[in-house]
Amino acid sequence: MRSRRACVARPEDVGLAIADMGLPFLWRPDVATRTFPRPPLLWQHVVAIEEVAMAVPSRRGDPRRRMRPGGRSARVNEAVLDAVLDEIVESGYAKLSFERVAARAGVHKATLYRRWANKEELLAEALLAHTGSAVPMPDTGSLREDLRRLTHAIAANISSPDGQGLLRTLVSDAGRVPEIAGAARTFWSERFALAGAVVGRGVERGELPPDTDVAFLIERLIAPLFLRVLVTAEPIDAAYADRIVDALLDSATAG
Amino acid sequence: MRSRRACVARPEDVGLAIADMGLPFLWRPDVATRTFPRPPLLWQHVVAIEEVAMAVPSRRGDPRRRMRPGGRSARVNEAVLDAVLDEIVESGYAKLSFERVAARAGVHKATLYRRWANKEELLAEALLAHTGSAVPMPDTGSLREDLRRLTHAIAANISSPDGQGLLRTLVSDAGRVPEIAGAARTFWSERFALAGAVVGRGVERGELPPDTDVAFLIERLIAPLFLRVLVTAEPIDAAYADRIVDALLDSATAG
Known part of the structure; x- marks a missing residue:
């Protein structure tokens, strides 16, 4: 449409x-x-x-x-998923409804009901679509370079005004609405799989030991970025992001 | 009083x-x-x-x-600082006022004005008082044991219902009220100094190299706990906290 x-x-x-x-x-x-x-x-x-x-x-x-490439259906998807995040930033998850999203995206409500079962699915997919564009998965042939690009993109995404607004709203609402935790787990499961493929290529190239716990490494890669943005109110720059990458890779290969 | x-x-x-x-x-x-x-x-x-x-x-x-030890003045302080956090969890930082805190703590408003210059100071001190009790700094003679106790206490504190409520409210309000970032920096500066002393004793005992960047180590120690509680909605247990400690100490000494 x-x-x-x-x-x-x-x-x-x-x-x-x-x-x-x-x-x-x-x-x-x-x-x-x-x-x-x-x-x-x-x-x-x-x-x-x-x-x-x-x-x-x-x-x-x-x-x-x-x-983005794609026909009418893809454009409707994009308009809807954008509207979901705009609605959440403006009014919070509790007030999110298929009606409001449809009105904001300029599509029929029936279209939404055909494609998404509930708000939790809608949120997970909207977050994945947004983050997929804002934080693409690099493949430069060097794990260190890939992880640097990844942390830079994450840092830019979560410290931007829009990104912070969305993140803070979701962190706050998740305390009251359990289905946000469900959407968060769907989202992070997919994102960890994608980042895991990046790390996996590094393991294959011998840049990390074969017994590397990939998910644990990704957690420790991204956690300090979220800590600074959400908790300690410290700024993040590229040098800081690089230090995290270097500390992880140097320690993993030194052991 | x-x-x-x-x-x-x-x-x-x-x-x-x-x-x-x-x-x-x-x-x-x-x-x-x-x-x-x-x-x-x-x-x-x-x-x-x-x-x-x-x-x-x-x-x-x-x-x-x-x-806690102390006379009348210390008890007033404690009642006021407890009231600050209760007010924030209930109504958010924006609605916090000296009037409401005084009423809740059962003290005269003038008492608050004598002791605290503004809401930012009140918040920073309330957070420090709460965390000082909930997350004491250990001194067992072993850095690994100290950091395990520290991460266990942090995990318990930030995943408790009260702790999560407070944390999520502050994360959310900090997006709208810049002085929360000020209070956060005061709070974290003090907490990093205290945890830094714990790590420093480990350095003195030779459990870490003398050139250890203590603040960077503390960030990487606590960040995965906050990531799981606030962002990825993954559970934390003692084994996970211990893995973080072990990964940091083993990598620092392997290098």
């Missing part, structure tokens, strides 16, 4: 969306690349103008709002 | 308080020991009955409600 928002987008909004998204996404929206091999079309020539407008209404600069 | 609550305490409440506090605190309230070298007095012989009653009204079983 083409979003209602797409149909009413004003040219100046579309212009902002273009500036926000980066031009490469415009002329070949199916290729998620930041390189720029040939000159962009002028924006008025872009055929996928409604798809561009989908990215307009909120959170400019958020990577997950950028164009 | 003797608390109003103390004067109206019923014998059965005092009995509960005694059961809660542990008898050693009764007959020698100035000695904070759990050992029991001679038979306790019967509770009706206890002279400090009003002090006992101070511990009655709320949060039975919370270690910070136990009797």
